[in-house]
Amino acid sequence: MITLFLDNWQTYLTGFGNTILASIIALVFSLIIGSAFAIMELLPSRLLRVIAHIYIEVFRNIPLLVVAMFFYIVVPQYVVKLDGFTAGTIGLTLYTSSFIAETVRAGILAVDPGQMEGARANGLTYWQAMRYIVLPQAYKIVIPPLGNQFINLIKNSSVLAFLAGFDLMYQAQTVASATFKTFSAYFIVGFFYLVLTLPLSYYMRYLEKKLA
Template sequence: MTLLDHYFSVFLQGFGHTLLASLYALVGSLILGTFFAIMQVTTSKVARAIGNIYVQVFRNIPLLIITLFFYLAVAKVIKMTGFTAGTIALTLYTSAFIAESVRAGILSIEAGQMEGARANGLNFWQAMRVIVLPQAFRVAIPSLGNQFINLVKNSSILAFVGGLDLMYQGNLVAANSFDTFTTYIIVGAFYLIITLPLSYYIQYLEGQLKKKA
């Protein structure tokens, strides 16, 4: 019996947790990142300052530090598992990079479009949602795609806090089987199952957008 046959259910459990954490963090970081990107381009100095501070703080603190903060400090006040702590940290960390990607997309759109929308009766948030953001996301797709792929790979941080993810289960298998090389080859293959389709889909979207341009 091969290593994969013997520990398949263990790998599969880790794969499921990695996929779930990645999906949660992807949705959460996209929402948070977009919100703080908008804050960075508003006319309010206070909102811009808050947006800039958020992005700079979470971009420049290592993901491991953020994860341990939630797992060791916040968890003393609000009970949470390693999976939850790691997913929250992953969401906050990734959202800062997504905010920069979306902000760059927003700034690439002609300022006249926002002014025209405001002149036609839309407020700032309505104009941003209906006119600017759809175009900004199209521009930001390559950068966002890279961030989503990085998010999946960064989800291995859950292994440090007992998050039951793919890397965590791989470490257990390696410790029990003493076959480290094969174990991490299998772990890498499982990560590719997620990242390769995502990478090809992003390339497909880019191609479709170029055809429409």
């Protein structure tokens, strides 16, 4: 197994780098998009609430692979050509954002309504109050489920392997096909995923305790 890694370390590190890059991009944008739709679900405008609800329900109830394949196969035919990495990252972002939206919405609802009322009474606009008063408290409340979503996002990034996204799983398939050492090739990939997810898991626990 060690020999296999040493013979193919550049391949694995390329996949490791692409997995990290896709995960970071998807994490940042899914948090932004998810938070935006969470707020939309709570706005007085019925139209915006319906749009947010449709978005969340659609992406929550369609398998990630189907979403990613849509951007990899359908979108290039009618809109713009996308490579596997880009299509997979977009699919991963939209899919994860729907779950984050529900998580953040629950956090906002858990914040005392008096916080918003007090902020508005002191001259803040709705958006200022949401940004500076409500959302920071909401994020603090939902740190555990958000951490779980981020860890799931990293693991779900393996969907890029089906789109020639050159991530860890794709590179493992390449090594396994070339060497016929399937178990060892995927065992090494599992170790790399642990390197990514375990520190994040422990950090989220530390952050939860620190902010408690």
